[in-house]
Amino acid sequence: MDLPRYQLSLNVDDTWQMDRPHFHEDIEILLSLSAGGNFLIGNELYSIEERSLFLFNEATLHKSVSNFAYTRYVLHLSPRVLQEFSTQQSDLISFLRKRKVRNKILNKEQTAELLQKFQRLEKGHAPDFCSDIQELVLLLDLLTSVFVLFETPDEGVPVRKINQDFTSITPILNYIQENISEPLTLDDLADRFFINKYHMCHIFKEATGFSVMEYIINCRILKARELLRQGLRVQDVGERVGFQNNAHFIRTFSNLTGISPKRYANEYLAGDKVEDRKKGMEDSADF
DSSP states (O other), rough: OOOOOOEEEEESSSSOOOOSOOSSSSSEEEEEOOOEEEEETTEEEEEEETTTEEEESSSEEEEEEESOOOOOOOOEEEEHHHHHHSSSSHHHHHHHHSSSEEEEEHHHHHHHHHHHHHHHHHHOOSSSHHHHHHHHHHHHHHHHHHHHHHHSOOOOOOBOOOOOOHHHHHHHHHHHHHHHTSOOHHHHHHHHHTTHHHHHHHHHHHHSSHHHHHHHHHHHHHHHHHHHTTOOOOOHHHHTTTTOOHHHHHHHHHHHHOOOOOHHHHHHHTTTTOOOOOOOSGGGGGG
């Protein structure tokens, strides 16, 4: 087995705010070493807590904001790595996809042990005989430790930062995701939820970091990605996710993912890795 492709980084920022929505093809593991701020993952708002461990699926829409010093280890790896590592007894992919987003606050001992594993893997290895095998062992050790932590009976409840604005827009988030194929306009949403359109736009942006239309477009592209993987025609996919114009769908998909929908489908169905693109997305270290 060749050494799997993965990206590991220790990110330290005085303050942090992602400028745009973010999703990627990789699975992400994040260990926060500081507290303060919050990030939206899917349609849930989480607070950033010290010793908070996150494990979530690929192509999950998220955006993080912190007005404080923000330190975290971030590991990205392909879902195929988990498939290769999985066994009949321990199916890591099934475990992850049943849950989509996972969050647990570790105790000090758990954090120290996991932090040591991150640091050992981060150091890297010289191209010596067996060094690649040693690196593989370290990666496996880190991954199995993370999954075992989430499998323990004392698993914590996801930490959500509940505020009045976010509570008021949660039904809107859910409605958008459940009706992504339908025409969704600001006027229609405001009328449906009996709220002033301009006030809705303001609290939506304040609570999530997204504009309403920005959120809708990204949800449509994520849904399109799923349908393309099922082998549906590009034009049919565009219509199913709410685009009235096929050229607009192709242009939007390409801008947000860095690859055309046809090429995306061809690469996936051919079994090739769809690589991360920077265009329209943040670098893997941006969380």
